[in-house]
Amino acid sequence: DTGVSQDPRHKITKRGQNVTFRCDPISEHNRLYWYRQTLGQGPEFLTYFQNEAQLEKSRLLSDRFSAERPKGSFSTLEIQRTEQGDSAMYLCASSLSGTAEAFFGQGTRLTVV
Amino acid sequence: TQLLEQSPQFLSIQEGENLTVYCNSSSVFSSLQWYRQEPGEGPVLLVTVVTGGEVKKLKRLTFQFGDARKDSSLHITAAQPGDTGLYLCAGSLGGSYIPTFGRGTSLIVHP
Numbered sequence: 001d002t003g004v005s006q007d008p009r010h011k012i013t014k015r016g017q018n019v020t021f022r023c024d025p026i027s028e029h030n031r032l033y034w035y036r037q038t039l040g041q042g043p044e045f046l047t048y049f050q051n052e053a054q055l056e057k058s059r060l061l062s063d064r065f066s067a068e069r070p071k072g073s074f075s076t077l078e079i080q081r082t083e084q085g086d087s088a089m090y091l092c093a094s095s096l097s098g099t100a101e102a103f104f105g106q107g108t109r110l111t112v113v
Numbered sequence: 114t115q116l117l118e119q120s121p122q123f124l125s126i127q128e129g130e131n132l133t134v135y136c137n138s139s140s141v142f143s144s145l146q147w148y149r150q151e152p153g154e155g156p157v158l159l160v161t162v163v164t165g166g167e168v169k170k171l172k173r174l175t176f177q178f179g180d181a182r183k184d185s186s187l188h189i190t191a192a193q194p195g196d197t198g199l200y201l202c203a204g205s206l207g208g209s210y211i212p213t214f215g216r217g218t219s220l221i222v223h224p
Contacts, residue, residue, distance in 0.1 A: 004155075006155075033211070033212070042201050042203075042216045042217050043156065043214045044214070045211060045212075045213065048211060056211065091155050091156075093155075093212075097210070098210065099144075099161075099210060100143070100144050100146060100161070100204075100205035100210045100211070100212050101146060101158060101161050102146075102158070102203075102212050104148075104155030104157070104158075106153075106155050107153075107154065109153070
């Protein structure tokens, strides 16, 4: 198993553009999480899926953000009409249900210019 | 207000020194995890503690979970430059199993 994989690693986009990130979790993990991390902060929870169901969303997840996990495998996080405040590291993690031991990908660094 | 408060926020020490970092909360956690994160990378899981009073050792790292399961500490013996990184604690409340992170302790070990 290669662990959690995220793509792309880096993304630079102009303000107002849409961006989409992909996460491939560890294959036997049924939970998948998205977090956002800015400089000097720990990861902040955005949303999580159990299999294909999105079970919880943070208030941080504005209407411009949407996440999907079709078929309970990979997940995508889309940000519409990006703003400079969206610049951050977006982290994906996966785990087995019934445990809080999450395994993280390397993250996608988003820069909005 | 952070659910998990980590201290100190920054720590800069010389190789060979010992150090302790802390993770505190007013909430009771069903489990608590420690992660290490290097710049530009995702956090890497180091350990999970579950039982109040539990002590786990990972080479030169010693992790302790408080008796009341509200706090934890990480002690590093004879720090090395390879220990440099951001140390994060994360806990989950009740049966949610959603990791909630502190802000981390940024450690620099100088050769």
